[in-house]
Amino acid sequence: MLKRLISFVACLIIIAVADTSLFAQPVSLKNAVVNIAPSVPSPMRETVFKVLSEEIAQRTGITLKAFDNRAVKSAQTIMIALSSDPALNSQILSILDKNGAEYKKEGFRVVSMPGNTIWIVGADARGVLFGAGWLLRNLHMAKGLVQLDAPVNYASSPAYAIRGHQLGYRTTANSYDAWDVKQYEKYIRELAIFGSNSVEGIPFHEDDSPSPHFKIPAAEMNVRISEICQAYDMDYWVWTPATIDLSNKEKRKAELDMHEAFYKKCPRLDHIFFPGGDPGDNHPSEVMPFLKELQSRLVKYHPNAKVWISLQGFSEEQVDYFYQYLRRENPDWLEGVVSGPSSPPIAETRFRLPAKYKHRQYPDITHAIRCEFPVEKWDQAYALTLGRESVNPRPFAFAKIHQTYAPFTDGFVSYSDGCHDDVNKVIWSMRAWDPQMNVNTILEEYTQFFFNPAVAKPAAAGIAALEQNWYGPLQQNGGVEASFSFWKNLETANSSLQNNWRWQMLLLRAYYDTYIRRRLIYEQSLEQQANKILQTANTSNTAAVMQQSLALVTKGNSEPISVDLRKRIETLCEDLYHSIGLQTSVPKYKAKGYERGAILDFIDYPLNNRWWLADEFEKIKQEPAEKQVEHLQLISKWENPGNGNYYDDISSVSKGPRVKTISDDATDIAWWENGKSRKRLSFQTFQRSPVIEYANLDPNIRYIVRVCGSGDALIRADGQRLSPILYNKEPETFKEWIVPLNANADGKITISFDEPEESNLNWRNQSKIYDIWLLKAE
Numbered sequence: 203m204l205k206r207l208i209s210f211v212a213c214l215i216i217i218a219v220a221d222t223s224l225f226a227q228p229v230s231l232k233n234a235v236v237n238i239a240p241s242v243p244s245p246m247r248e249t250v251f252k253v254l255s256e257e258i259a260q261r262t263g264i265t266l267k268a269f270d271n272r273a274v275k276s277a278q279t280i281m282i283a284l285s286s287d288p289a290l291n292s293q294i295l296s297i298l299d300k301n302g303a304e305y306k307k308e309g310f311r312v313v314s315m316p317g318n319t320i321w322i323v324g325a326d327a328r329g330v331l332f333g334a335g336w337l338l339r340n341l342h343m344a345k346g347l348v349q350l351d352a353p354v355n356y357a358s359s360p361a362y363a364i365r366g367h368q369l370g371y372r373t374t375a376n377s378y379d380a381w382d383v384k385q386y387e388k389y390i391r392e393l394a395i396f397g398s399n400s401v402e403g404i405p406f407h408e409d410d411s412p413s414p415h416f417k418i419p420a421a422e423m424n425v426r427i428s429e430i431c432q433a434y435d436m437d438y439w440v441w442t443p444a445t446i447d448l449s450n451k452e453k454r455k456a457e458l459d460m461h462e463a464f465y466k467k468c469p470r471l472d473h474i475f476f477p478g479g480d481p482g483d484n485h486p487s488e489v490m491p492f493l494k495e496l497q498s499r500l501v502k503y504h505p506n507a508k509v510w511i512s513l514q515g516f517s518e519e520q521v522d523y524f525y526q527y528l529r530r531e532n533p534d535w536l537e538g539v540v541s542g543p544s545s546p547p548i549a550e551t552r553f554r555l556p557a558k559y560k561h562r563q564y565p566d567i568t569h570a571i572r573c574e575f576p577v578e579k580w581d582q583a584y585a586l587t588l589g590r591e592s593v594n595p596r597p598f599a600f601a602k603i604h605q606t607y608a609p610f611t612d613g614f615v616s617y618s619d620g621c622h623d624d625v626n627k628v629i630w631s632m633r634a635w636d637p638q639m640n641v642n643t644i645l646e647e648y649t650q651f652f653f654n655p656a657v658a659k660p661a662a663a664g665i666a667a668l669e670q671n672w673y674g675p676l677q678q679n680g681g682v683e684a685s686f687s688f689w690k691n692l693e694t695a696n697s698s699l700q701n702n703w704r705w706q707m708l709l710l711r712a713y714y715d716t717y718i719r720r721r722l723i724y725e726q727s728l729e730q731q732a733n734k735i736l737q738t739a740n741t742s743n744t745a746a747v748m749q750q751s752l753a754l755v756t757k758g759n760s761e762p763i764s765v766d767l768r769k770r771i772e773t774l775c776e777d778l779y780h781s782i783g784l785q786t787s788v789p790k791y792k793a794k795g796y797e798r799g800a801i802l803d804f805i806d807y808p809l810n811n812r813w814w815l816a817d818e819f820e821k822i823k824q825e826p827a828e829k830q831v832e833h834l835q836l837i838s839k840w841e842n843p844g845n846g847n848y849y850d851d852i853s854s855v856s857k858g859p860r861v862k863t864i865s866d867d868a869t870d871i872a873w874w875e876n877g878k879s880r881k882r883l884s885f886q887t888f889q890r891s892p893v894i895e896y897a898n899l900d901p902n903i904r905y906i907v908r909v910c911g912s913g914d915a916l917i918r919a920d921g922q923r924l925s926p927i928l929y930n931k932e933p934e935t936f937k938e939w940i941v942p943l944n945a946n947a948d949g950k951i952t953i954s955f956d957e958p959e960e961s962n963l964n965w966r967n968q969s970k971i972y973d974i975w976l977l978k979a980e
Contacts, residue, residue, distance in 0.1 A: 229314045229350040237269035239283035246327035261343040278318040309359025335395035339647045362634040364613025366400025371423045373413040376620035376799035380415035380783025396628045397635040402439035428468040437472040448488040462499040471504045479515025486524045497535040508537030514544045543574040552610040563614040567626040576868030579855045581676035583722045585871045591799040593707045595625035604633045671715045675856035686716040703782035710774040717767040722809045725758040729810035736838035741827040748819045755812045796876045813880040848976040853887035862893045888970035891957040899949045904979040905941045913969025916956035919945045
């Protein structure tokens with residue numbers, strides 16, 4: 203310790219007399235040594251040197267050396283110390299600000315000094331790590347080059363205390379389960395470089411069967427993650443639901459014993475997060491005493507560890523019971539409440555929660571649909587192919603979401619099931635550090651650090667373009683082709699990045715988006731042509747008409763387009779499986795399920811109604827000739843009912859222009875038969891109580907509203923309840939109502955639906971509206 207202090211002070215003297223004429227020049231660190239003050243505690247003093255030396259060596263081939271008082275002195279130095287260090291000299295002290303970030307929790311200051319010297323001054327051990335992270339994100343690094351392009355004096359501390367991500371080593375993950383310990387450490391380090399201070403594990407699995415990808419047993423990996431968090435001074439959270447009946451004394455004791463055994467093995471454990479009712483069916487009257495006893499066992503091994511609960515899945519009565527318990531018991535053993543998917547509103551939670559308790563967000567950044575934050579105006583073609591858990595950079599959307607909800611919280615630990623949401627993790631971490639940080643700046647730091655400085659700006663723009671690929675009707679989104687051309691050029695010009703898994707993911711999205719758009723345009727065109735053939739049906743030619751139209755509409759199979767893109771997508775999926783363990787197929791890469799990022803298994807899913815038509819034609823063949831013609835005419839004019847008539851596909855961004863309502867969680871985009879439903883595409887989008895607005899109608903015409911759906915449809919026209927003239931409740935059948943003339947007197951009609959009371963039914967069995975027409979009465 204004394205030798206380290208003497209070496210550190212000697213280096214300070216050398217720096218103090220350095221040539222000040224170099225101050226305005228770029229700061230080269232090519233031959234730098236790293237001098238870490240004795241005030242930086244272990245294990246951070248070892249960790250921060252490891253981070254700097256390994257990350258710089260990976261990108262430049264230059265290996266930094268630790269300062270050695272016996273070695274030849276270098277003019278290039280990275281000095282690392284705590285702001286409270288009494289050994290700091292007057293030169294650096296004159297720059298530090300007693301009220302600045304470097305004296306606030308987890309804060310730091312990075313400053314360049316004369317003589318190619320960089321100071322990283324942290325308020326604490328974490329501040330040192332985050333200061334090193336800022337330096338790495340802002341260094342100009344290339345082979346044989348490591349420098350700051352201009353002098354710096356930058357200080358920062360985080361706005362939110364909790365900034366983390368769930369990295370569950372479990373079977374349901376789409377990539378984490380394929381990682382070894384080195385990959386976990388690397389990824390956790392990278393999260394820290396971008397401002398994260400927490401990692402959440404999942405030690406107890408709903409499904410105890412091991413993943414075929416596991417490199418080591420799950421029990422061992424969860425302890426190893428704890429060790430990594432210890433080395434990086436990261437908070438270690440664990441997500442621990444209780445799926446057992448807590449009123450069963452034997453099972454309750456076994457659950458507590460299981461927890462305690464795990465706690466004992468972990469070198470570091472900071473927080474236990476118990477998701478109240480997602481999963482689990484226990485009433486809070488059972489949960490709260492269980493957690494109280496859990497906490498008593500926890501602090502035996504980790505005295506400062508905390509217990510948290512979410513109200514996910516709780517009924518209104520259960521939520522009220524929880525708050526009554528807090529008022530009555532005022533428990534000190536509870537640290538706070540977590541708000542996540544299916545929780546009560548986040549603002550309401552903060553309002554009802556006593557001030558002594560903290561509030562953490564558990565945002566779902568991993569899913570695109572049927573989730574907490576679905577992609578707005580997402581085309582059904584993407585929903586059917588990319589699905590719920592594909593590569594999903596949404597930087598601007600999530601920056602806005604964070605800005606909306608973060609002020610009600612003390613921070614977040616995200617819900618994540620794989621590396622596919624990597625960009626989203628960085629956005630949440632950086633905006634939780636600095637809510638005002640420009641999204642483009644974050645993306646450029648991301649691409650500079652993970653790719654290289656030369657490609658940083660164009661790749662950042664390319665990520666933003668991928669987000670725009672997902673907005674609005676896909677056929678009309680010409681930006682998808684422009685984005686593809688942009689990424690294709692980047693791919694050609696940056697072959698050195700071909701093995702970089704983050705690069706591979708972005709390329710995969712560029713290729714996949716384009717392939718799906720081209721298929722959509724092609725296959726929808728085929729269906730339009732097939733419908734024209736169906737319109738020629740008469741009692742003597744129905745068999746031939748059905749055969750011709752089906753042959754045409756199935757050319758998407760027999761005569762596919764853009765085969766080269768599809769092959770490249772397959773190659774990228776193969777590359778990603780080997781580079782980062784991303785499982786894009788159930789049969790090929792052993793993904794846990796088809797909804798778990800298996801985009802390769804849906805790449806050829808029909809983007810027209812050929813499957814439904816094939817099945818429907820078999821039914822039609824059994825009907826009388828006159829009925830066959832009627833049925834075929836109905837199909838042919840389904841989406842184009844004729845001049846002066848109107849059609850909307852409920853919840854379709856491309857075919858429902860007059861629909862004004864959306865489902866907040868996008869459960870209106872169906873997932874049936876493991877994503878391989880043969881139903882008509884419009885039957886796979888639905889709402890229960892949509893609102894549709896019509897304008898520029900002829901006030902002299904009487905209209906009929908027709909609905910296709912299942913169950914009840916309680917319709918109103920301009921607020922007036924209508925009586926049906928046709929009312930079938932079976933799935934995929936029709937209902938009709940006559941619209942009163944006075945409703946159309948101003949050339950406008952608003953059609954709305956009251957939601958049926960079906961709380962006793964599973965949502966799958968509740969009433970649904972698929973399609974709606976406004977037709978001129980004959």
